[in-house]
Every structure is written in C-alpha cells, then in structure tokens.
Amino acid sequence: MAPAPFxxxxxxxTPKDFARLRTVSRRVGTRHFSAEVAANELGxxxxxxxxxxxxxxxxVRRNRIKRIARDSFRxxxxxxxxxxxxxxxxxxxxxxxxxxxxxxxxxxxxRIATLNGAEGVGTMRA
Known part of the structure; x- marks a missing residue:
C-alpha cells in the first residue's frame, strides 16, 4: 500500500476554519458520525x-476514534x-x-465525494 501522508x-x-464550517456548511451524516462539509479554494x-x-x-477512547478517522481520511x-x-x-x-x-x-x-461542491445537498441551515 502506498504511503498516505496527512x-x-x-x-x-484555526478557530476561524472551524467557525466557517459551523455557519456555511452542509451536513452529511451516518449512524456514528456527522460531517459538516463546505467547498474550499485550496485545491x-x-x-x-x-x-x-x-x-x-x-x-484513550476518544483518541482511538480520532486515530481511525484520520487514518481513513489519509x-x-x-x-x-x-x-x-x-x-x-x-x-x-x-x-x-x-x-x-x-x-x-x-x-x-x-457520500462526500458525490456532493457537487458541497452545495445543494444536506440539511439546510436556519
């Protein structure tokens, strides 16, 4: 398997990155995770x-979940x-x-890969 860096x-x-997602993102969820997704211009x-x-x-249990998520994302x-x-x-x-x-x-x-720029899909924000 090829190396997959993170x-x-x-x-x-930055807190600014997280705050932006809390306001302009679309939600995509599964049974154990919720993802807030927004397009970026960083490529x-x-x-x-x-x-x-x-x-x-x-x-130790929270870190296990984070470690699995990071590895899967990489x-x-x-x-x-x-x-x-x-x-x-x-x-x-x-x-x-x-x-x-x-x-x-x-x-x-x-599911995230099939979103069209994270627009028009997911839960609407109030």
Missing amino acids: PRAARLL GARLGLAVSKRVSKKA HTRDGLPAVDILLVARFSADQEDNASLRAELVRLWQ
Missing part, C-alpha cells in the same frame, strides 16, 4: 475532528473534492469496534 495543509487548524480536502467528552469520558483524501470537512463523532461511535467505524467512514467519504 500534511499540515490537509488539516483544519484539496481538509479535515477537522470533534470528539467531545460526551462521546466518552476516557481520552487513504481517501485524493479521491475527495476540494472541501473542508468537520467530522463530529456521535456518542454511539465509542461502542463500535474499529472495523465497523472504518467501514462507516468509507461510506461517509463516498
């Missing part, structure tokens, strides 16, 4: 993660359009094993 340019880093997909203490009180990033993605884990994600989380993330990335 460079700094592929991450949402590649970027990922931000939100796994709160509501998902699990134990940091291997799928080239097939995604130029979008910013804020991936929010739901409470139920902590109860699932690694293989089922990976499979669900693959389905989520596929």
Whole structure:
C-alpha cells in the first residue's frame, strides 16, 4: 500500500476554519458520525475532528476514534473534492469496534465525494 501522508495543509487548524464550517456548511451524516462539509479554494480536502467528552469520558477512547478517522481520511483524501470537512463523532461511535467505524467512514467519504461542491445537498441551515 502506498504511503498516505496527512500534511499540515490537509488539516483544519484555526478557530476561524472551524467557525466557517459551523455557519456555511452542509451536513452529511451516518449512524456514528456527522460531517459538516463546505467547498474550499485550496485545491484539496481538509479535515477537522470533534470528539467531545460526551462521546466518552476516557481520552484513550476518544483518541482511538480520532486515530481511525484520520487514518481513513489519509487513504481517501485524493479521491475527495476540494472541501473542508468537520467530522463530529456521535456518542454511539465509542461502542463500535474499529472495523465497523472504518467501514462507516468509507461510506461517509463516498457520500462526500458525490456532493457537487458541497452545495445543494444536506440539511439546510436556519
């Protein structure tokens, strides 16, 4: 398998990036994850993660979910359009094993890849 880096340019880093997604994005969801997706002009997909203490009180369990999500994104990033993605884990994600989380993330990335610039699909904002 070819190496799949996760460079700094592929991450949402600043509070401004996260705030923009909270206001102008479209939502795409699965059973254990919710993704807020918005087009960007940077030429590649970027990922931000939100796994709160509501998902699990134990940091090791939250970090497991983040590690699986980052790894899945690294291997799928080239097939995604130029979008910013804020991936929010739901409470139920902590109860699932690694293989089922990976499979669900693959389905989520596929749904995001089929969006037309993240416009016109998903839940409308008020």
